[in-house]
Amino acid sequence: MTTRTPLMAGNWKMNLNHLEAIAHVQKLAFALADKDYDAVEVAVLPPFTDLRSVQTLVDGDKLKIKYGAQDISQHDSGAYTGEISGPMLAKLKCTYVVIGHSERRQYHNETDELVNAKVKAAYKHGLTPILCVGEELDVREAGNHVSHTLAQVEGGLKDLPAEQAESVVIAYEPVWAIGTGKVCGAGDAQEVCSAIRAKVAELYSQDLADKVRIQYGGSVKSGNVAEIMGQADIDGALVGGASLDADEFVKIIRFREQ
Numbered sequence: 001m002t003t004r005t006p007l008m009a010g011n012w013k014m015n016l017n018h019l020e021a022i023a024h025v026q027k028l029a030f031a032l033a034d035k036d037y038d039a040v041e042v043a044v045l046p047p048f049t050d051l052r053s054v055q056t057l058v059d060g061d062k063l064k065i066k067y068g069a070q071d072i073s074q075h076d077s078g079a080y081t082g083e084i085s086g087p088m089l090a091k092l093k094c095t096y097v098v099i100g101h102s103e104r105r106q107y108h109n110e111t112d113e114l115v116n117a118k119v120k121a122a123y124k125h126g127l128t129p130i131l132c133v134g135e136e137l138d139v140r141e142a143g144n145h146v147s148h149t150l151a152q153v154e155g156g157l158k159d160l161p162a163e164q165a166e167s168v169v170i171a172y173e174p175v176w177a178i179g180t181g182k183v184c185g186a187g188d189a190q191e192v193c194s195a196i197r198a199k200v201a202e203l204y205s206q207d208l209a210d211k212v213r214i215q216y217g218g219s220v221k222s223g224n225v226a227e228i229m230g231q232a233d234i235d236g237a238l239v240g241g242a243s244l245d246a247d248e249f250v251k252i253i254r255f256r257e258q
C-alpha cells in the first residue's frame, strides 16, 4: 500500500505583509524545531509580495518549511498586467501553487478550462499544483456535491500526462465551509475525497490514484483536524484562517499528538 505523507498547507490569502511574513515563519520554524517533523510536510502559501522574504528566510536558515504561491498565470510572460508567471515563481523556488481556489473561481470567474491551463503552466515550470475543487451550498443541498466536484477534478486534470498527474495535490474545499466555521463532517468529507480518488483512478490508474494527496479545506482548526485526518482518503489540510495564528497552525500540524 502506498504511504502518502500528509501535507499541511497554510493559505494566508490576502493577509500578512512581508515583514509580518518573516515574523510568522520564524515563529513556525521555532515551534517546530524541537521535534523531527518529517512525517508531515508543512507549507505556507503567502501573498506574492511576501515570497522573496519567505524564500530568503527558508534558504538562509535551511528550514524544512516549504512555500508556494496562491495563483499563477497561464502565460509565461507578456502584456498581462497584474499577473505572475510560472518562471517568476520557479525563480523564487516555490514548491507549490494553489490553482482554482473557490475565491478565484467566484471573484475572478476562473473556469475549469483556465484552471486546467494553469495546472499545465505550473508543471511546465516545475511547480506542484494544489488544485482546489468543491461545491457551493446549493449544490450540496441539491445532492449534487460529488458529481459537481468530480467534474472540476476532470476539468482541472484534462489532458495532463500521468507523470505529472501523479504528483498533483487536490484540495477538496466545500465552499460553504470556507471561513464560515461550518466544518464539513469528517464522514461527508471522506465521501467526496474517496470519490475524487476513484475518479483519478478512472482517469489514470489505481496505482497513480493511490499516490495522489487529497487535502480537506474549510474551517480546519486544532479541535477538528484529528478527526478529519483520521479519514482514509484525506492526506492533509488546506488551512485558511487558522494558519494565520502560528500556535494554532502548529497544533494542526501536530494533529497526531492530540
Ligand SMILES: O=C[C@H](O)COP(=O)(O)O
Pocket: 011, 101, 173, 177, 178, 179, 180, 181, 217, 218, 219, 220, 238, 239, 240, 241, 242
Ligand atoms: O484555502 C483555504 C480554505 O479556503 C479554507 O479557509 P478557512 O480555513 O479559513 O475556512
